[in-house]
Structure formats: C-alpha cells, structure tokens
Amino acid sequence: MAEQKVSPGLKLALEIGPIIAFFVGYFLLKDRTFTIGGNEYSGFILATAAFVPLLAATTFALYRLTGHLSKMQIVTLVLVIVFGGLTVWLNDERFFKMKPTMIYLLFGGALGVGLLRGQSYLQLVLEDAMPMKHEGWMILTRRLCAFFLALAVLNEVIWRSMSTEAWVTFKTFGLTAAIFVFFMTQGRLLQTYAIEDEDTSST
Known part of the structure; x- marks a missing residue:
C-alpha cells in the first residue's frame, strides 16, 4: 500500500493520544483498587489494560490512513502488547x-x-x-x-x-x-x- 498524506494534527493525535490517555487514566485511578474475578488490581494495572488495545487501535488507524508504519512503530506496538499483557496477566x-x-x-x-x-x-x-x-x-x-x-x-x-x-x-x-x-x-x-x-x- 502506497504511503498517503494525512493531516499532521491527526497523525500527532493518534501517536501521542494513547500516551496522554494512559497518563490521565492512571492519575484518575491511582488511589483505587478494583476486584475483578476475585483478584485485586491497582489503578495502574487497569490503565495499562486500557492502554494496550488503545495503542493497537491507533496504530492500525495510522496504517489505514497513511498506508505505512515505521519499524519503530511496529516494534513498539509488539513490545507494548508483550509487556503490557504480562503486566495485566501477572498483575505485576x-x-x-x-x-x-x-x-x-x-x-x-x-x-x-x-x-x-x-x-x-x-x-x-x-x-x-x-x-x-x-x-x-x-x-x-x-x-x-x-x-x-x-x-x-x-x-x-x-x-x-x-x-x-x-x-x-x-x-x-x-x-x-x-x-x-x-x-x-x-x-x-x-x-x-x-x-x-x-x-x-x-x-
């Protein structure tokens, strides 16, 4: 797929939006504990659980809009999924x-x-x-x-x-x-x- 032009503002929002959302989500939930399936999870774990699919969605949106992803974006997404998944799965x-x-x-x-x-x-x-x-x-x-x-x-x-x-x-x-x-x-x-x-x- 050929690389397509996209609004710089939209591209920036898709790239940093998940990071800002994680920051806001953490500070809204940091003093709370959630019990899910009999296990207790901190606000940090919940913010991480939301961040992983959000980053995956915005990365996919970037690909659909531009027709291109850099190697850094792909590797970053893979590592976020791996380490974010381990964080939520192991509650650590x-x-x-x-x-x-x-x-x-x-x-x-x-x-x-x-x-x-x-x-x-x-x-x-x-x-x-x-x-x-x-x-x-x-x-x-x-x-x-x-x-x-x-x-x-x-x-x-x-x-x-x-x-x-x-x-x-x-x-x-x-x-x-x-x-x-x-x-x-x-x-x-x-x-x-x-x-x-x-x-x-x-x-």
Missing part, C-alpha cells in the same frame, strides 16, 4: 515499567550493530526524508545510539528508585521532552552535512 506493574528500557536497548543495540559494521541503519531508514552525507549519518547514528542507551539506563533508575507516580510522569513527559530536545540540538549537524539540492547548487 514492573513488566510495563521495563518496556521503555527494552525499546531503547533494542534500538540502541541495533544502531550499535550497524556502526560496528561501518553502516548507519538510521541512514537506510531516513535518507529519503533527510538527505545528508554519509559522514553526517554516522555521527548522528553514534549520538542517537548513545542517547537511546542512556535513556534505557535512566528509565531503569527512575522506576526502580522512585514512585510509580513519578515514573508515569517521567514516561509521559520526560522521555518525550528528551527526544525532542535531542533532535533540536542536532540542527548544526544536519546543516553541516546536508546535501544541497542539485538545482539550487547549479544556479
């Missing part, structure tokens, strides 16, 4: 808290493997969207690899040493802000190694 919130760690380790590790082979897997995925010289892609890939691994460590530190409320806030806003700031700070690199349009450079 630790599995869902480990999910960001697994995601960042996976992507950081994949980029690291490419670097060891002298390749930028990031370039293979994003080259059409951001034309840039190979040297620039290698630098950006090294930085992003280190950044992902740092986020994995940070997530482990936060969920193991702080309250669930602090972790939910960190996951919703901290991780999102960190990724935004990272790419904002790469502007000079993108400009330095950008490949100029042939038509522009020839005039």
